[in-house]
Amino acid sequence: MVTALNGFPPATIKRLVVKIGSALLVDKAGAIRTEWLSGVVADLAARAKAGQQIIVVSSGAIALGARRLALPKGGRGSLDDAQAAAAVGQIALSGHWAQLLGEQGLTAAQMLLTLDDLENRRRYLNAAATLERLLSLNVIPVINENDSVATTEIRFGDNDRLAARIGQAARADAVVLLSDVDGLYTANPHTDPDARLVREVARIDADILAMADGGSGSGMGSGGMASKIAAAQIATGAGAHLAIISGLAERPLSAWENGANGTIFLGQTGKRARKNWLAGRLTVKGWITVDAGAERALGKGNSLLPAGVTAVSGSFARGDVVDIVNAEGRAIARGLAEYDAEDAARIAGKRSEEIAALLGDAVRPALIHRDHMVML
Ligand SMILES: Nc1ncnc2c1ncn2[C@@H]1O[C@H](COP(=O)(O)OP(=O)(O)O)[C@@H](O)[C@H]1O
Ligand SMILES: N[C@@H](CCC(=O)OP(=O)(O)O)C(=O)O
Secondary structure, three states: OOOOOOOOOOOOOOEEEEEEEEHHHHHOOOOOOOOHHHHHHHHHHHHHHHEEEEEEEEEEEHHHHHOOOOOOOOOOOOOOHHHHHEEEHHHHHHHHHHHHHHOOEEEEEEEEOOOOOOHHHHHHHHHHHHHHHHHHHHHEEEEEEEOOHHHHHHHHOOHHHHHHHHHHHHOOEEEEEEOHHHHOOOOOOOOOOOOOEEEEHHHHHHHHHHHHHOOOOOOOOOOOOHHHHHHHHHHHHHOEEEEEEEEOOHHHHHHHHHOEEEEOOOOOOOOOOOHHHHHHHHOOOEEEEOOOHHHHHHHHHOOOOOOEEEEEEOOOOOOEEEOOOOOOEOOOEEOOOOOOOHHHHHOOOOOOHHHHHHHHHOOOOOOHHHEEEEOO
């Protein structure tokens, strides 16, 4: 099958997010691979000058800072170490990017984001507006997670999903993950000699999810293939293509254009922005379990009514994001709750007349309205 992105990234790809993992940027001794990075920057500069808008998501702060501070375990031994390493490493990392892009006549901008900056809708729209303005000024945003303040609970932890969320926020046409492996294989190619490269993925199903094995191969980053597939779910759900290609070549993007291996996850079309944002969220405040009848009704595009609800858990207020879980415990949809957790539990399984008697004027047409819901 001829891929939609043959010769990627073609001129039609107007806006591109390129993510570079720690293992590529930083060598085993903890120093930045300046020569290799110059090649990547030359590749990016050629595209920027041809009119493509580029956003970089760059890992490497923890690995770089750990060496400067002589911290054990690459700075990942404890949260304190990781945060200190990131604070020291980030300033060096952005210095390299600013210098190398500057040598190509390009201006770099640094944006450090936490998970919350993209999970909270107001802050997400704010970050999106900043990205838009930077791109309109022909600046190259260089983005990383704000590791020195992010704590375990509010962290992406890997930059693959951060890159996908940025792709979504910036309405990018494609996200490219440069990795130490040249794509998704049917199993981990480092451990399974029979593993075969999967060149194109039109739909991310259980078989695809099962292919990822273990964490980061290099031990320097934290993503691994599972976070790349999770990133592909976010990006493709937002209508962007996502590619995993090898970053081991001197000029990875050119090498790929010239026929090197890679995997392309094809973007889905026709999803609305608010629903994309919902589907791409990583955290939810509660869970609403529904029976088989309600599951069928949701599948047909109906709102969730209290009658089909069998259980409510978590702590959420009206307007918070909750997952709808089927009788087997699988999350099937996500949406904005019309009631807080307490009222939702009171009206679970009840019909309209009973709800009216319980809640009076506070009755709303649905527990989750179809316009504020996305099927997963
Ligand atoms: N099915 C798979 N296909 C390819 N790589 C896989 C697969 N399952 C696990 N991996 C591992 O994922 C690694 C890539 O992830 P990672 O080391 O986090 O890269 P990066 O630092 O680029 O984010 C590969 O080197 C490989 O060891
Ligand atoms: N934000 C972190 C990197 C997170 C991470 O490990 O990402 P990756 O190397 O892409 O798996 C840093 O700059 O060190």
